[in-house]
Amino acid sequence: MFTSSWKKTLGIATIAKRFKHEYSPRFKQVEKAQKGRVSVRTGGSIKGNTLEFGKIGLRLKSEGLRLHANQLLAADKVLRRELRPTKSKLFTRFVCDLAICIKGNMTRMGKGKGAFDHWATRMPTGKVLFEIDGPIHEKVAREALRKAAAKLPGLYEIITPESKVRVSVTSLIDKPEPVDYVEKMNENPSRRWANLQRFRTDPMYKLYSGRY
Structure with a gap:
């Protein structure tokens, strides 16, 4: 059985191995993942x-x-x-x-x-x-x-x-x-998009923005 100090040392070694690689991700909270399959792009x-x-x-x-x-x-x-x-x-x-x-290898199931x-x-x-x-x-x-x-x-x-x-x-x-989606939305704007553009351009909205 490992003592608490040995467990702490092993934990630090595991973390060092996990994040010392040059291609390790920048964010640290990466959970263990299942094997999964490589995606096949069928939608174009x-x-x-x-x-x-x-x-x-x-x-x-x-x-x-x-x-x-x-x-x-x-x-x-x-x-x-x-x-x-x-x-x-x-x-x-x-x-x-x-x-x-x-x-x-030859490890029992579970654990x-x-x-x-x-x-x-x-x-x-x-x-x-x-x-x-x-x-x-x-x-x-x-x-x-x-x-x-x-x-x-x-x-x-x-x-x-x-x-x-x-x-x-x-x-x-x-x-x-390339598609300009902003121009496409301006041609046929939805109600939410129209309100957002009005908020950005109308000086009255800028005057009262941020107030409650």
């Missing part, structure tokens, strides 16, 4: 499937999977090593917020969930992982992304801003035009 969502910050990137081409934080960190180190001489920027488009807990082991993330098909921007030649960037993809499970593709949007393993579509 293309969130995170195109470039937003860089001029070239790496995107998942095969079926969705769960990626280990250490696997992503290995790919990150490869990219940073290749990009260091070019002074280019590297952007990551994922968050490892899935706490994976593991129990030992609660296992202890924290590592961080992971669920990566759906078509999600962009890394983006590169800066004064870098396209061939150098493609070679760096190819080496990073070799460190990760699954199949990946290198994309540019002109690339089509991947919606499934076999389907690609043209990038849709």
